[in-house]
Amino acid sequence: MTDIFHTTPEIIHLAEQCAKEDKIDAQFYTQYEVKQGLRDVSGTGVMAGLTTISMIQSQHYENGVLVPCEGVLHYRGINIKQLVQGFLQDHRLGYEEVSYLLLFGELPSSSELSAFKKILAEKQTLPTNFVRDIIMKAPSKDIMNTLARCVLTLASYDTHADDISLPNVLNQSLMLISVFPMLAVYAYHAYNHYGNDDSLYIHHPQPNLSTAENILHMLRSTKTYSEMEAKVLDMALVLHMEHGGGNNSTFTTHVVTSSGTDTYSAIAAALGSLKGPKHGGANGKVTEMIKHLKESITDLTDERQIREYLIKLLRKETFDKKGLIYGMGHAVYSISDPRADIFKAFVEDLAKDKGREQEFQLYSLVEKIAPEVIAEERKIYKGVSANVDFYSGFVYSMLDLPEELYTPMFAIARIVGWSAHRMEELINGNKIIRPAYESVSAEKEYVRLEKRGKDRTI
Structure with a gap:
């Protein structure tokens, strides 16, 4: 049987042809004033949109001159250091509270926070046999790919998958926020069982536990964890939750959302971006x-x-x-x-x-x-x-998290930011995001097959 994943010498030769033909002279980027990576020569990002969700500052003006400053990050206008200090002083874990802030723009009251936690807890469930039929089959060491596959498969169970009205998108977003920890941890257990021949156990999340606590509860065979462990993991989730509209995965969310596609496709695309070693990896x-x-x-x-x-x-x-x-x-x-x-x-x-x-x-x-x-x-x-x-x-x-879950932990946090930005794009965006690309290829004449000479590639 032919191995469809095997790279043959012929494929390598064709790849070399691609590398030769697709290489663009670096001088063209300067000539056409192209901002590679959507950044100018000073490293400043090219303005691509507006957001109310978060603010990042690394420079400020002094006497009319732009100079570097200590980094500042705001979530919905609140300094991240002040936000963290707030829930720590009250001896609370912050993931759910900060999620509410990012999604809805304001800090929740005590009753609003309780109601929000109840909604998330009610959505901590997967379709019947989803774990057996989707997660346990074709397990992979690459949990990010498994996450993307699970997200796209969930669309098959959603009778309103393509409905991009705000209430439906919010409902889909809250569901994904709730099940991401389950998908990631269960995917790891499946890989660890079938790939490493280790014991298999599936622990259900508990409605009375926070997201950080449930991750440790589901991950460990003993279901046990210390208060400090939950506190530090919760802090990691809060700090990774959101970082402006221009980071690669969030910008991906905006771009894909602007096409009018469904929530599952947009989030799967964001996962693909976050997986990259230049970003979440x-x-x-x-x-x-x-x-x-x-x-x-x-x-x-x-x-x-x-x-x-x-x-x-x-x-x-x-x-x-x-x-x-x-x-x-x-x-x-x-x-x-x-x-x-x-x-x-x-x-x-x-x-x-x-x-x-x-x-x-x-x-x-x-x-x-x-x-x-x-x-x-x-x-x-x-x-x-x-x-x-x-x-x-x-x-x-x-925290004894396996390395396979490092980037998925980032995704469990960032799904909140992605969801907030997706809704922001749907509310404000009325055009598909389509930047310009300048063609720098030379014009060529068509040559008939019999006159093209000897093979250059295969």
């Missing part, structure tokens, strides 16, 4: 990098050895040879990422609780040294600091 790369670092140096407290390793990373001489220090730098922030600032204190507390202070100190040293090394080795237009994903992988490892 970065946290797993950080833990892989730190593991390789520990194997490559003899003294984890020696700043000189750490510096030398980081220089080799940037020079593409070690690890994956991509020339990147994962978890360092951000498309917007320069001096600091407010999410990383908030998260670091919780990471340190959890590290002490788990007896992993030495590893936390290593992360701290890398965070300190990396910006210096990058400044020395690279010509950069703005400062570099640790982003939230620098620590999130470490947190997930301390």
Whole structure:
């Protein structure tokens, strides 16, 4: 039988032809003033839309000059640091409260929050035999792909899948927010059972538990977790929940939504974007990098050895040879990422609780040294600091989350932001998003088959 997934020499040869014909001279981007990545040469994003959902700030004006500042993030106008401090002072977990804020624009009253939690709990269920027929069949180590497959399959069970009226889209969004933790955790258990020959168990979510608590409850064979573990995971979800309309997966949501398509298709597209290692897949790369670092140096407290390793990373001489220090730098922030600032204190507390202070100190040293090394080795237009994903992988490892679930945890959080932005696009957008592309190909004459000469490819 032919292996349809096997890349033959003929395919490789054709790919080389693609690479040759599709390569665009870099000078054309300057000539036509094309903003690659929709960013100008200073790194500022090209304005593509308006939003009321969140605000990111990394620069401000001083005496008429735009200068870098400490990173600021607002959810619906509220500073993320103030928002986090608010529910922490009241000894509450924040995922559900912040979800309400992002979706509906205002903080909920006590009764509104209770009613919202009840709605989410009621929607924590999957169609009959969905787990057996969809999740358990064709399990994959790639949980993000499984999530996308499950989301698209759920459309088959929804008799109003194509209805894009606001009430229906909100209902679909609340359902997806509720079932994402189930889909991700169950998909992992299926893979772990069939792929790793481990025990299989499916724990139902409990209506009295928060989203973070239910994730730990469903994931662990014992169903047990500590108050600190739930608190730190909840914080991770809150900090990953939303980050402006311009991040790749949220912009994908806007673009796909603008075509008039259904909720399931839009969210599946966003999942495909988030999966990328330049976006949501970065946290797993950080833990892989730190593991390789520990194997490559003899003294984890020696700043000189750490510096030398980081220089080799940037020079593409070690690890994956991509020339990147994962978890360092951000498309917007320069001096600091407010999410990383908030998260670091919780990471340190959890590290002490788990007896992993030495590893936390290593992360701290890398965070300190990396910006210096990058400044020395690279010509950069703005400062570099640790982003939230620098620590999130470490947190997930301390929570005993398998690496296969690192990026899906991001998706469980970001589905709230995607849902808010989808509704915002439906409410305000009346045009399909279609930017311009300039053709730089030369004109050619059609040549009849018998006059084309010898084969160049296959």
